[in-house]
Amino acid sequence: MAAMTGDGASFPEAFHEAFPGLDADSSHVLIPEPAADPAVIALADRQTLRLVECLIAEAPSDCRRITAVFALTLASEASRVLHSTDRASTDAAPSPGALRLARELRRTTARLPRGPWWRMTLDLRVDGSIEVDFDYGDEPFPDEHLFAPEDYRTDLEAFDWSAEKLPTWLSAFVSHGGRQERSPRKAAVPADTHGARSAQGVSPNELPGLTETWARWAVLSAAFVAAGSDRGPRMQPSHARFEGSKRGGSTLFLLTGDRAVLSGGVWDSPHLADAYRGDAPHPELFAGAPIWVADPLLDERGKAGLMSFCYWWESGRWLRGESPKAEEIATAIPGVWTPETVVGIVSSLTRGAARDTETAVRRLLTAAEGGFAERGMLAEVFGNGEGADLDGAYHQLVMAGVANRTDLPQLPRHQAIAIVRRYMLAHDLDHPDYRVADLVADRVDCGWMVYAPVTAGEMRLARGLFFVADDEVLETTDTQNSYPDQYAKEVARRYRERWGL
Numbered sequence: 001m002a003a004m005t006g007d008g009a010s011f012p013e014a015f016h017e018a019f020p021g022l023d024a025d026s027s028h029v030l031i032p033e034p035a036a037d038p039a040v041i042a043l044a045d046r047q048t049l050r051l052v053e054c055l056i057a058e059a060p061s062d063c064r065r066i067t068a069v070f071a072l073t074l075a076s077e078a079s080r081v082l083h084s085t086d087r088a089s090t091d092a093a094p095s096p097g098a099l100r101l102a103r104e105l106r107r108t109t110a111r112l113p114r115g116p117w118w119r120m121t122l123d124l125r126v127d128g129s130i131e132v133d134f135d136y137g138d139e140p141f142p143d144e145h146l147f148a149p150e151d152y153r154t155d156l157e158a159f160d161w162s163a164e165k166l167p168t169w170l171s172a173f174v175s176h177g178g179r180q181e182r183s184p185r186k187a188a189v190p191a192d193t194h195g196a197r198s199a200q201g202v203s204p205n206e207l208p209g210l211t212e213t214w215a216r217w218a219v220l221s222a223a224f225v226a227a228g229s230d231r232g233p234r235m236q237p238s239h240a241r242f243e244g245s246k247r248g249g250s251t252l253f254l255l256t257g258d259r260a261v262l263s264g265g266v267w268d269s270p271h272l273a274d275a276y277r278g279d280a281p282h283p284e285l286f287a288g289a290p291i292w293v294a295d296p297l298l299d300e301r302g303k304a305g306l307m308s309f310c311y312w313w314e315s316g317r318w319l320r321g322e323s324p325k326a327e328e329i330a331t332a333i334p335g336v337w338t339p340e341t342v343v344g345i346v347s348s349l350t351r352g353a354a355r356d357t358e359t360a361v362r363r364l365l366t367a368a369e370g371g372f373a374e375r376g377m378l379a380e381v382f383g384n385g386e387g388a389d390l391d392g393a394y395h396q397l398v399m400a401g402v403a404n405r406t407d408l409p410q411l412p413r414h415q416a417i418a419i420v421r422r423y424m425l426a427h428d429l430d431h432p433d434y435r436v437a438d439l440v441a442d443r444v445d446c447g448w449m450v451y452a453p454v455t456a457g458e459m460r461l462a463r464g465l466f467f468v469a470d471d472e473v474l475e476t477t478d479t480q481n482s483y484p485d486q487y488a489k490e491v492a493r494r495y496r497e498r499w500g501l
Contacts (some may be wrong), residue, residue, distance in 0.1 A: 009399050010061035011056065011064065012056045012059065015126060015128055016056075018127050019129075025270075027235050030111070031044050036112050040111050043108050044108045047101065047108055048105060048132055050101055051102060051122070052130060054101055055094070055098060055122065055452050056124065058081075060094055062086075063084065063085060063126075064086060064126045065083075065123070066121050067122070067124075068080070068081045068094060069119065069120070069121050070099070070120045071147075072119075073147055073155045074105060074151075074154055074158055075147075075151045077099065081094050081098075082334055100464065108121070111132065111160075115161045117136055118137055118145075118152075118170075119135035119141065119145055120135065136167070136378075137170040138167055140170075149173055152174045156174070157256060163175045163276075165424055166276075171276040171277075172306050175276070176306075180300075180359070181303060182293065182294050182298065184295070184296075188293045197263055197287035197322065198318055199288025199289065199321055201317060204317075206327070207311070208336060208338070210313045210318075211369060212336070212467075214240065214254065214260075214402070215371075215402050216335075216339075217242075218235050218240070219332075219368050219373075219402075220336070220342060220345060221233040221235045221240070221396040221400070222393040223349050223382075224394065225335065225389055226381075226388070227382070227389075229349070231243065233397045237352075238253065239251065239253055239254070240252040244334075248267045249265065249301070249333040250263060250333050251263060251299045253297040255292065258313070259314055259317070261297040261312050262310070262312070262313070262333075263307055263309060263311070264301065264307065264332045265301040265309070266328065266332045267329055269324075272306065272308050284321050285309065289310070289319075289321060300310055304446040308324070308329070308332075309323035309332070310323055322464050326337070339365055342361070342365055343361045346381065348441070359383045364378065367402075368400075368402040371401065371403075372402075373397050373403050374403070374404050404499075405499040408499060411447065411468065411469075411471075413441045413448060415472070416448035417440070418440050420450040423474060424436050429464070438453065439452055441468075444491070445488060445491075446469055447469040447491055447492070447495065450467060469491055469494075473495070473498070
């Protein structure tokens with residue numbers, strides 16, 4: 001940056017000296033646009049210089065740089081000006097005059113081949129440099145500069161500009177019409193059998209099974225948290241999500257009955273681009289999908305028309321409608337493809353914490369797939385130093401349900417009796433010779449055996465025994481003579497299986 005022309009020179013003075021002829025009808029070309037009308041370019045150039053002059057006149061005297069952003073449609077606007085000195089930067093609102101000039105410039109540049117811009121950034125420095133950038137939506141706008149779809153539709157109509165000429169994301173935002181949304185009511189409507197498409201099976205070579213996918217996703221999530229990364233996959237109970245570095249992403253929802261939904265979007269999906277350009281029909285992502293594949297289980301991209309794939313797991317296999325093959329959605333899913341993929345990614349995040357990192361990662365992954373991963377396994381991968389967030393990483397495994405539970409408390413005796421009492425009353429099992437008021441509980445492995453005892457010298461058959469595990473799961477037996485010790489062992493075994501103990 002060139003030095004100012006004296007310690008007391010203001011920004012306008014220094015800028016005008018470094019950029020002489022700002023107000024003149026000069027040959028400065030600030031808006032190069034090939035194959036454009038030279039008269040339009042000249043007018044736009046003069047309007048840009050007037051806007052620059054207006055912004056300079058409003059700058060503080062000690063300013064050394066001005067950055068102005070104008071986000072405009074015919075119906076809405078959001079703008080700001082940033083004044084920077086050697087010590088700090090302050091925000092300011094552009095004057096009405098600056099806004100008027102920006103709108104005039106937009107109307108002029110809308111006659112150029114690219115049509116109307118949606119955001120404009122001007123960067124002015126004290127050395128006289130001027131940078132002008134017109135944003136046509138090649139990348140998604142930040143939330144503060146994203147207006148309602150109808151505002152863009154109004155612009156397109158006013159400028160005689162087709163939504164098909166917009167970038168895919170903006171075209172979808174403006175014109176998706178809810179075509180990728182699937183409310184439970186819509187999902188429940190039977191598909192028209194005439195011409196209806198059925199679901200396609202997905203080869204196991206394309207995408208691993210649900211158990212492997214879920215466990216690998218969980219291990220990757222734990223690894224990114226342990227490494228202190230704000231990015232990467234994350235787990236919630238029955239819900240996994242991922243936002244990739246290439247702006248693709250996905251969500252995976254688990255349901256009871258060994259079912260799941262995996263959906264998301266690839267940023268540069270050629271299928272969506274062709275559809276929104278009008279070169280191909282929109283893919284039927286839900287062709288053949290069951291009724292439970294609905295909005296509550298679908299990636300948020302569907303609400304913006306940018307979901308490019310939807311798979312669902314049912315009857316032990318992945319299925320899809322007109323979604324692309326798995327290799328085409330790789331950037332939107334974490335690296336769950338093979339154990340080697342997971343080992344490679346996790347090892348790259350460890351910074352060499354373990355002597356044999358790959359072996360430690362494989363042990364963690366195997367344990368997670370079996371549902372008995374432990375915190376100590378994370379320490380083997382990442383070490384016990386302060387640099388690794390092992391608590392946060394282990395919490396990812398716990399939320400995913402792939403961690404070995406060692407913290408389950410023993411169920412109190414009175415709660416076990418209360419559970420049986422409620423069950424007996426609900427099923428009309430309270431009789432004079434077997435009263436809920438007489439219930440007692442004996443401790444067994446991982447739970448309680450609850451029953452009404454026999455009076456001394458009395459013998460009665462067909463008396464029920466109840467077993468309540470420490471996680472409050474109730475099991476019943478037919479008679480008191482059905483080998484209660486052996487049954488108690490089975491109750492404990494099932495309890496340990498549920499919790500990976």
